[in-house]
Amino acid sequence: MKREMRKPLNKPFVKEKSKKIFASVFRSYTAVVVLVLMLACFFSFNLVRNYVINWHQEELLSQAETIAVNASQSPDWAILKRYQKLLDAKIIFVSKGYTAVFADDFDVKEVSEDVELVTRQVESKRDLHLISSALLGEKTTGIREIDFLSLSAIYANIPLHTADGTLYGALLIVRPEDSVNGVWMHIFRNMLVAALLAMAFVTVITTLLARRFTKPLSHMEKAALKIAEGDYSARVKIFKNDEIGKLGMTLNLLSEKLEDVIERLKDEKCKLEMVLYNIGEGIVSCDQYGQILHVNDSALAFLEIGNWNDQSSPDENEKKKRILALLSRCMENGVQEADTFKNASKRDIALLASPILNAEGALLGGVCLLRDVSEEIRLEQRRREYIANVSHELRTPLTGIRGMIEPLIDGILDTEEEKQDSYRIIDREAMRLEKLIGEMLELSRLQDGKDNRALERIQLCLPVGSAVYANKMLAEKAGIKIEYQAEEDIYVFGLENRIQQLITILLDNAISFTPEGGKITVTVTRGKCKAWIKVKDTGVGIEPQHLPYIWERFYKADKSRMRTTGTGLGLAIAKCIVELMGGSISVTSDVGCGTEFIVRLKYFEDNKN
Known part of the structure; x- marks a missing residue:
C-alpha cells in the first residue's frame, strides 16, 4: 500500500508586529471620556441656555408685575424709563387699540400730560396674538421674534388694570436675545475651558491607567515571544493578584512545564543519539x-x-x-x-x-538498518559443512562395514583368511564409528555444560605424565620421539581425567602431523599468573589462514599431510575442556617447522604465589 507523503511546511515562523495594547486601551479610554465630556457639554449648554433664558423671563415678568402695580391709573413714563435703563430692556405700553408707546421715545424732563405721544401700530398677526393675550388678562413670557421691533427677544407681557380692575392696556418688556446670548456664551466658554482642562487631566489619568493595565500584558508578550523563540527560562513579574496576575502566574507555570518537558526531551534525544551512535x-x-x-x-x-x-x-x-x-x-x-x-x-x-x-x-x-552478517553467513556455512561432515564421517565407516558384510552374506569369500580380514575391517570401522559418536556426544556434553563436577586440587605433573606415557608407545611406533619436562610442585584447579584427555588429544594431533624422525616436547612450567602446559612438535605446521578455524568442529586443515584420519572434533573438545576448568588455550605455528599449543590453568590458591 502506497503512503501519501505529507507536504512540507514551507511557511516559516514570522514574528508579526503585534498591535500595541497600550495604544488601543488609551484610545478606547480617551474616546469614552471625550464622548462623555461632549455629551455633558452639549446637555450642559442647553441646560445653561434654558436656565439663563428662564431666569431672564422670570426677572422680566417679576419687574413687569412691579411696574404694573405702580401704573394702576396710567403709565408713569419717568418710572418706566428708569426701569428700562435699570433692566437694560425696552418697556412698551400697548393700548386696547393695539397702539404701542415706547418709554425711550421721550425725555423724562419733558413728560407731561400735554406732551404728544409717539405711537406705533401693531399690525403683524404674531404680534397681535402676543398683545391680545395680555389684553385678555393673561400674563405671558417667552422668547420669539417681535415683528414691530424687528428683533428676537425675551419678553414679559402682562395686562394693566386700573384701581377698580378695569383693563386699560398691556405692558410689554422686551430684552434683546443678543444680550442674553452674551451671558450664556460666557458661561459656555468657561465650561469649554473646564472641559478642555478636564480632558487634559483625564488624558494623563488615562495614560497612567492604561500603562498600569498594559504593563503586565507587555511583560507577558515579551515572555511569550522568548518562549516562542526557545527561551523557556522567561518569567513574568506579577504585579497584582487579579485576573491579569493570575494569567501571568499561568504563563509562568506554562513556561516552567515547557522548560521541564524540553529538558527531558533533550535528555531523551541525547540518550537516543548516544544509542544510535554506539x-x-x-x-x-x-x-x-x-x-x-x-x-x-x-x-x-x-x-x-x-x-x-x-x-x-x-x-x-x-x-x-x-x-x-x-x-x-x-x-x-x-x-x-x-x-x-x-x-x-x-x-x-x-x-x-x-x-x-x-x-x-x-x-x-x-x-535503514545496516548489519554485518559476515559471521552469520560464515556460521551458516560452517553449520552446513558440519552437517555434511557428520554425514560423511558416519557414512564412511558404515560403507566399509556394509562392503565387508555383503560378501560374507553372499558367500563370496571362500577362505578363512579372507573372512578374518573382513571381520577385522568390520571391527576397525565399527570402532571408528564408535569413536566418532563418542566424541560427538562428549563435545555436546561439554558444550551444554553437563559436566558440572567440582574442580579439585590437582598436581599437574601427574595427569600430564600419565597421558605422555600412554601415548609414548604410539609415537615410537610412528618414529617420533617424545620429551617430557615438568615441575612437580605445581598444583591447579581441574579434573584429573579431563587434563589427561586434553593432553591425549594434543599428542594425538601432534603425532598425526609430525613426520617420522620428528620430535614432540611436552613441558609443564610455572607462569606468572597461571600454570602452563606446552605441547610442541616439529611437524608440518598450520598455515596462517587456517589458524582461526582449527577449534571448530570437523575442521581439518590439510588432510593430505595427516598420518592418520581423524574426526576433526579433537581440538574442539580440547578447547571445551580447558574452558571448563577456567583456563585458556592458544596456538602458534610455523609452516614446515612445527606447531606449539599452550594451555594455561589456574593455580590452586595454596600455591598461586
Missing part, C-alpha cells in the same frame, strides 16, 4: 522526501567512508544509491525492504529499510 548496527534515516537526516558511525564504518556527504569512489557512491533506493522503495510501498551487498573489505552487509509512520499512519520518513 549501537553495533548502522543506522541511516531520512525524511519523507529522501533527505538524509542521520547517519551513525557504525553505518559509516560498514560503508567504509568518513562522512556521508564526502566525495566517494564510484563503488561507495553505488552503495549509497542502493541505500537511498531501498529507503525510497520502502516509503513508497509502505512495507519493509531488504537487500545485501559486499563492502570494500568483502564483508557481507545486510540492509533492512522500514517506513516511519505517525499515529495517524502518515509517512514521516524512513530508516
